[in-house]
Amino acid sequence: MTQRPVNGARRLTRLALLTAIALTIFMVEAQIPVAVPIPGVKLGLANIVTVYTVFALGAGDALLVLLCRVFLGAVFSGQMMTLLYSLGGGLLCWLAMVGLKQMLTVRQIWLCSPLAAICHNLGQLLVAAGVMKTWAVLAYLPYLVIAGAGAGLFTGLCAQFLMQRLDRLGLGRKEENHGTKGH
Amino acid sequence: MNKQTKILAGVLIAVVLLSAGVLAWRKLNPEPARIAKISQKGQVLQEIDLTQVKEPYSFVIEGEDGALNTVQVEPGRICISEASCPDQICVHQGWISDGSEPIVCLPNQVIIQITGGGSQVDAAAG
Numbered sequence: 001m002t003q004r005p006v007n008g009a010r011r012l013t014r015l016a017l018l019t020a021i022a023l024t025i026f027m028v029e030a031q032i033p034v035a036v037p038i039p040g041v042k043l044g045l046a047n048i049v050t051v052y053t054v055f056a057l058g059a060g061d062a063l064l065v066l067l068c069r070v071f072l073g074a075v076f077s078g079q080m081m082t083l084l085y086s087l088g089g090g091l092l093c094w095l096a097m098v099g100l101k102q103m104l105t106v107r108q109i110w111l112c113s114p115l116a117a118i119c120h121n122l123g124q125l126l127v128a129a130g131v132m133k134t135w136a137v138l139a140y141l142p143y144l145v146i147a148g149a150g151a152g153l154f155t156g157l158c159a160q161f162l163m164q165r166l167d168r169l170g171l172g173r174k175e176e177n178h179g180t181k182g183h
Numbered sequence: 184m185n186k187q188t189k190i191l192a193g194v195l196i197a198v199v200l201l202s203a204g205v206l207a208w209r210k211l212n213p214e215p216a217r218i219a220k221i222s223q224k225g226q227v228l229q230e231i232d233l234t235q236v237k238e239p240y241s242f243v244i245e246g247e248d249g250a251l252n253t254v255q256v257e258p259g260r261i262c263i264s265e266a267s268c269p270d271q272i273c274v275h276q277g278w279i280s281d282g283s284e285p286i287v288c289l290p291n292q293v294i295i296q297i298t299g300g301g302s303q304v305d306a307a308a309g
Contacts (some may be wrong), residue, residue, distance in 0.1 A: 038272070081290050111192055114195055132224065139285060
């Protein structure tokens, strides 16, 4: 399942576009106050793009988009502290997704995403535990597991619908990925 | 649905149910409120015995780059009433009076945890 990179400029443009979309979603979502008073709980809509990229373009490209989005997101929101948390969560989530991708096909994104989201929240908590130098923050783990499963299911379904629509338009992974699993 | 899908879906459901179980168990068996430990970056700033508090009072914790958290203390409970951070999660969390959840302010790295006084490894932290 290794992707042959399409020619340079095209790949760059596509990844830049995905990063811009993810960043926009991230910044808009950051403006919406969260109703639940638990640190780390949010929908994480920007991860729709991450999920899509992992499945449509491959693990490496997804990592690039993720890292750029996390870094720029921290710069734009003016909270460099969040960089650490986002990185810890993002990397663990990415690892989980790349692992799960070996076992699941495009049809099971809805399942891959909540599992990855739980890993994301676990990663964030581990970073928080490191920064605060206390394991007390792990008391939030059950909340974050449940929240992650819910949010992940939502973003996963979004990514799945997105994928189907883009396939129908002929813009999705098909043009690069002849003969992968799935459809 | 193939076999792997079923296994992974099972794992997901099990993890979620387990978490819900832990939360329910914690709600049913709250640790009696005793000592609020306020720490910043892992260093304990203050320990307040909430059972000994007679009069409500408040104080301010200062952090790096002008970060401020106003802590309010009342008999048996404690909260962060004002914070300089953008997300205000610690403020919205409101009063806590038992050990089920600490108040955490991630941007300012402040944490308030209520413990029973004795050995203090949280059951959830294991």
